[in-house]
Amino acid sequence: MSGNLSHRPPILRRPAGIGGALPALILISLFFVVPVVALLLRSVTEPVPGLQNYAILFGDGTYARVFLNTFLVATVVTAVTVIVAFPVAWMLAIMPPAFGSIVFGIIILSMWTNLLTRTYAWMVLLQRTGVVNRTLMDIGLISQPLPLINNLTGVTIGMVYIMLPFMILPLVGTLRAIDPMTLRAAALCGASPFDAFRRILLPLSLPGIAAGGLMVFVMSLGYFVTPTLLGGTSNMMLAGMIAQMIQSLLNWGLGSAAAFILLLVTMALYALQLRLVGAKRMTGGI
Amino acid sequence: MLLDYGRLGWLRAALLGFTGLVATFLLLPVVFIVLLSFGSSRWLAFPPPGWTLKWYEELFADPAWLEAALTSARIAAMAAILAVAIGLLASFALVRGQFRGRNTLRGLLLTPMVLPVVVFAIAIYAFFLRIGLGGTTAGFVIAHTVLALPFAIIPITAALEGFDKSIEDAAIVCGASPFEAKIRVTLPAIKIGIFSAAIFAFLASWDEVVVAIFMASPTLQTLPVKIWGSLRQDLSPVIAAASSLLVLLTLSLMIVTALIRRKLSK
Known part of the structure; x- marks a missing residue:
């Protein structure tokens, strides 16, 4: 079909307008934009107008530790997820489909299983008398149970578990899009497998790694459920702290200020990701 | 050769083994929770001392x-x-x-x-x-x-x-x-x-x-x-x-x- 509209009957000439998007626009404006903006306004108006909520957040060591915890966990989770996901995605990209579909099935099952169910399983598995500690003691690797829960180790294990599918699935797409001929050519020219990996496979999959990694990092920064249940009260992360400020302390000013910081960091990283990979590539994961 | 499944050699075995481990890791909590729901220990001992349906009965009784x-x-x-x-x-x-x-x-x-x-x-x-x-x-x-x-x-x-x-x-x-x-x-x-x-x-x-x-x-x-x-x-x-x-x-x-x-x- 040619793009020249003048050759079409009049009824086909009119391009679609913004009209269809109006219900969505109204829904999102009224029940997303307005509430979020109203919340952020509270951070500079409660209890009195001014920036004192931000001064408290940045001036107090307790809050600094929460910020640090959050960034530390998100960084470690992202690094571990990328390293674990890459070989799996690599295999899935080239495996015979009959074999690969079993692994895909397991990934989807894990991803679609209720979040609380998965977290509950890890709470039981990682407790002092849990299966993981018992197994490690039985095979003689440790003599005392390791503290695996109510600390950042537990949070990291639980988070890596949840983030893995979000890293593996987009990476498979990236790796499948690489032309195997480039690697054959490298081998023909005498490159060792290690050289071919370092100088061809890895650089070519870097866009996928960056996109997935950034997504995992952003999701980890704002995660609430798993850190709250596996981290216990003394290892709070940012999202858990925000919820507590609102729910238990009813300190709306401070809670909204912390929410604003989380929003700002998340949106900045999101914008960076859009820049890196474009809106379409990013949503290929689901 | 790194993207040719048939020509990966020893690397294929290593990568397949690793993929198997990760798949087990992903499956573990799901299977574990199902087994646990039939276990008779209130304290979630595993492997359970016996098998029971009483947790389902309690669930449906509430x-x-x-x-x-x-x-x-x-x-x-x-x-x-x-x-x-x-x-x-x-x-x-x-x-x-x-x-x-x-x-x-x-x-x-x-x-x-x-x-x-x-x-x-x-x-x-x-x-x-x-x-x-x-x-x-x-x-x-x-x-x-x-x-x-x-x-x-x-x-x-x-x-x-x-x-x-x-x-x-x-x-x-x-x-x-x-x-x-x-x-x-x-x-x-x-x-x-x-x-x-x-x-x-x-x-x-x-x-x-x-x-x-x-x-x-x-x-x-x-x-x-x-x-x-x-x-x-x-x-x-x-x-x-x-x-x-x-x-x-x-x-x-x-x-x-x-x-x-x-x-x-x-």
Whole structure:
């Protein structure tokens, strides 16, 4: 079909307008934009107008530790997820489909299983008398149970578990899009497998790694459920702290200020990701 | 050679072994929870000293669990229908519309997926308290529709982008009205996208924890809120029984999805 509209009957000439998007626009404006903006306004108006909520957040060591915890966990989770996901995605990209579909099935099952169910399983598995500690003691690797829960180790294990599918699935797409001929050519020219990996496979999959990694990092920064249940009260992360400020302390000013910081960091990283990979590539994961 | 499955050599064995380990890691909690739900130990000893169905009996004896599940299903169904309907209309504008700021609009409509849920949760909680929708079914449905909308828009726009509009135009040239052509030609062609949108939107609401925790009232609890409340008290095996039923539901949903997708794509 040619793009020249003048050759079409009049009824086909009119391009679609913004009209269809109006219900969505109204829904999102009224029940997303307005509430979020109203919340952020509270951070500079409660209890009195001014920036004192931000001064408290940045001036107090307790809050600094929460910020640090959050960034530390998100960084470690992202690094571990990328390293674990890459070989799996690599295999899935080239495996015979009959074999690969079993692994895909397991990934989807894990991803679609209720979040609380998965977290509950890890709470039981990682407790002092849990299966993981018992197994490690039985095979003689440790003599005392390791503290695996109510600390950042537990949070990291639980988070890596949840983030893995979000890293593996987009990476498979990236790796499948690489032309195997480039690697054959490298081998023909005498490159060792290690050289071919370092100088061809890895650089070519870097866009996928960056996109997935950034997504995992952003999701980890704002995660609430798993850190709250596996981290216990003394290892709070940012999202858990925000919820507590609102729910238990009813300190709306401070809670909204912390929410604003989380929003700002998340949106900045999101914008960076859009820049890196474009809106379409990013949503290929689901 | 690194992307030739047949010529990887020893590296293939290593990578396959690693993939197997990761698959086991991903499967472990799911299988574990199902086994645990049949174990007789109240203290969740594993392997269990014996097998029993009593946690399921306890689960079904407490009407609060069933009620929470029905509440969840009701809210998720309504949110999914709304999100798919609104998302379908929006997708036509996003894919075919010619207006300024189209990409900005797309970004705005997808933002609820990116913004940390906890920020949205406290924002909508405060907003609904002010306008009197706090703790109501309507409030739940609206909040979950907002969260589900991106999950509806993404598969539908993808399907619409892959559809050749000249087929719809041909129907119009042959005398169909533009509306009729959309209903009878375009919608059947993108039905897989719409179906995926419905599943994703339903799950987005059904599994949603954070907004639900803030919105819930003593009389209106979704299933995740009920599980959350029990988890914060103790690690009772009744939660394992409830969780196993959720795993069963996920599995059936996966199978049904695969079957319907196969049928639709014929």
